[in-house]
Amino acid sequence: MSTPVIEVENLNLKYGDFHAVKDLSFEVRPGELYALLGTNGAGKTSALETVEGHREPTSGAVRVFGRSPRDRAAVRPRMGIMLQESGFSPDLSVRESVRLIGQLSGRTDDVGRVLDVVRLTGKAGTLVSQLSGGEKRRLDFATAVYGTPELIFLDEPTTGLDIQSRDALWESVDRLRENGSTIVLTTHYLEEAQQRADRIGLMHQGVLRREGSVSSLLSALPSVINFSASTGASLPLPASIHDGIVRIETFNLQKDLYVLLGWAQDQGVELSDLSAGPTRLDDVFRAIEA
Numbered sequence: 001m002s003t004p005v006i007e008v009e010n011l012n013l014k015y016g017d018f019h020a021v022k023d024l025s026f027e028v029r030p031g032e033l034y035a036l037l038g039t040n041g042a043g044k045t046s047a048l049e050t051v052e053g054h055r056e057p058t059s060g061a062v063r064v065f066g067r068s069p070r071d072r073a074a075v076r077p078r079m080g081i082m083l084q085e086s087g088f089s090p091d092l093s094v095r096e097s098v099r100l101i102g103q104l105s106g107r108t109d110d111v112g113r114v115l116d117v118v119r120l121t122g123k124a125g126t127l128v129s130q131l132s133g134g135e136k137r138r139l140d141f142a143t144a145v146y147g148t149p150e151l152i153f154l155d156e157p158t159t160g161l162d163i164q165s166r167d168a169l170w171e172s173v174d175r176l177r178e179n180g181s182t183i184v185l186t187t188h189y190l191e192e193a194q195q196r197a198d199r200i201g202l203m204h205q206g207v208l209r210r211e212g213s214v215s216s217l218l219s220a221l222p223s224v225i226n227f228s229a230s231t232g233a234s235l236p237l238p239a240s241i242h243d244g245i246v247r248i249e250t251f252n253l254q255k256d257l258y259v260l261l262g263w264a265q266d267q268g269v270e271l272s273d274l275s276a277g278p279t280r281l282d283d284v285f286r287a288i289e290a
């Protein structure tokens with residue numbers, strides 16, 4: 001198996017007495033889209049800042065491309081980091097800001113190409129201070145796109161973006177992946193992670209509580225069938241009933257739905273407000289706090 005792009009082993013981070021990241025271990029493999037998700041304050045930003053080389057671990061080991069992320073000269077040109085706030089100077093134009101990304105990252109690219117990818121060509125001469133929130137976010141994305149780096153960190157990339165800009169951003173991410181880039185994503189939009197991540201790590205209170213492919217995380221939880229029914233007939237499946245709402249949990253949704261509908265038909269029972277759906281990442285998320 002190929003060498004991981006990121007290796008984190010028993011990482012601990014403390015702020016004074018507060019233990020923010022506890023024995024965190026994970027790997028990100030070449031070409032993967034790994035989503036590090038978690039509850040507020042779970043320690044994602046702290047952990048990623050260490051991987052990005054901005055923060056020294058309290059203990060544990062972090063390697064990026066097999067080297068210490070503090071070895072900036074070797075590692076920095078190979079990674080693009082889209083932070084939640086890039087802090088571009090408000091007095092620079094968009095074009096100047098993108099040029100600056102090139103100077104700071106040590107990568108080469110065509111400024112016009114990057115402006116085109118982040119859809120800011122028409123704003124090239126505009127000052128950063130005059131951009132809208134969504135336009136600023138697209139300028140932040142330029143840091144990830146510039147020079148097509150091998151490793152890209154996207155920290156809440158679509159927050160504040162309209163649907164067109166979101167779609168455009170994910171299309172650009174797809175292009176980067178086609179070029180072989182490895183992506184580390186954090187987001188609170190779980191459906192984006194569910195649709196796009198090869199693997200997900202779920203953090204809560206400093207600890208990696210779950211890790212795996214979307215389907216493996218989802219298959220650990222049952223699907224749920226709900227309906228309201230006033231019937232004396234005994235149900236064909238184990239269920240709980242609260243306030244007249246029947247809830248059936250199942251690991252075989254198709255089969256149990258078939259059983260339930262057959263029973264309702266035979267008994268002449270109407271299943272009002274019937275809903276049945278696959279488990280969603282939201283449910284996995286809720287379950288980690290339980």
Ligand SMILES: Nc1ncnc2c1ncn2[C@@H]1O[C@H](COP(=O)(O)OP(=O)(O)OP(=O)(O)O)[C@@H](O)[C@H]1O
Nearest residue numbers: 015016018020038039040041042043044045046047
């Ligand atoms: N510089 C700091 N000094 C003290 N405590 C800090 C510092 N930075 C973060 N923390 C604390 O460490 C914990 C983890 O914070 P972190 O920002 O890494 O979480 P997160 O998972 O990124 O959260 P969110 O989803 O809310 O952005 C939080 O309880 C936070 O208050």
